[in-house]
Amino acid sequence: CLKDGIGLVNIVRKPEQAALLKAQGAQQVCDASAPSFLADLTEALAQTGATIAFDATGGGRLAGQILGCMEAALNRTATEYSRYGSTTHKQVYIYGGLDTGPTELVRNFGFAWGMGGWLLFPFLQKIGPEAVQALKARVAAELKTTFASHYANEISLAEALQPEAIAVYGQRATGTKFLINPNRAS
Numbered sequence: 001c002l003k004d005g006i007g008l009v010n011i012v013r014k015p016e017q018a019a020l021l022k023a024q025g026a027q028q029v030c031d032a033s034a035p036s037f038l039a040d041l042t043e044a045l046a047q048t049g050a051t052i053a054f055d056a057t058g059g060g061r062l063a064g065q066i067l068g069c070m071e072a073a074l075n076r077t078a079t080e081y082s083r084y085g086s087t088t089h090k091q092v093y094i095y096g097g098l099d100t101g102p103t104e105l106v107r108n109f110g111f112a113w114g115m116g117g118w119l120l121f122p123f124l125q126k127i128g129p130e131a132v133q134a135l136k137a138r139v140a141a142e143l144k145t146t147f148a149s150h151y152a153n154e155i156s157l158a159e160a161l162q163p164e165a166i167a168v169y170g171q172r173a174t175g176t177k178f179l180i181n182p183n184r185a186s
Contacts, residue, residue: 002026003146007048011041011062017174032062038069046073053092054118059099063092063115064106071109085110093118098172152176156184 001008002025009028012018018029028044030037044050051074053066067090074086090109095118103115124132139147152168152175159165160180169178 007050009041009044009048009050009053011066014174020174038065041065041069042072045069046076049073051088051090055092055094056096057099058094058097059101059103061104061106062099063094063103064109066092067109067113067115068106071113082110085112087112089114091115095119149177149179151179154179154181154184156180156186157182158186159184 007028008026009030010018010021010026011030011032012021013032015031015033018031021029028048030040030044034040051070053063053070055063055066057063070090071085074088074090078086090113092113092115094103094115105115124135127135153165155165155178157180160169160178165178168176
């Protein structure tokens with residue numbers, strides 16, 4: 001988003017994660033653990049104009065909070081009242097399940113909204129072969145920069161089944177991603 005000039009609002013769960021993103025140049029970072037989270041999120045959404053969100057957590061209140069803050073940001077510039085809320089469509093796509101609990105919505109975001117799942121492969125089928133090829137070329141060109149991954153550890157398939165390894169990568173926390181290398185000897 002930085003490279004393409006897209007106003008991105010990053011939501012993290014801890015101050016340490018916020019610091020990591022800010023060090024990488026992120027402009028808008030909101031810490032969900034901060035007491036001012038909803039006010040911070042509303043301000044960031046007002047500044048960027050963002051009305052589309054991608055939620056990796058899936059469960060809990062976050063998706064509904066995002067929609068509510070989008071509505072609040074949009075209503076800052078409303079010129080008239082509508083009992084149905086703003087007419088701008090707000091959308092949250094859930095693509096992960098870091099929180100395995102139910103997705104909870106508090107209906108404070110009007111009627112122009114949507115929530116749905118997002119999967120990569122159906123999206124690639126939808127956009128067609130030319131667009132897929134362009135995306136592949138970009139990923140290949142930026143594999144060591146924009147799309148670089150960092151791993152806490154590289155393990156074999158057998159090591160991935162060890163309780164000690166599961167205890168680490170099962171945390172779903174920043175800095176605990178493991179690379180499973182099927183060619184690695186145990």
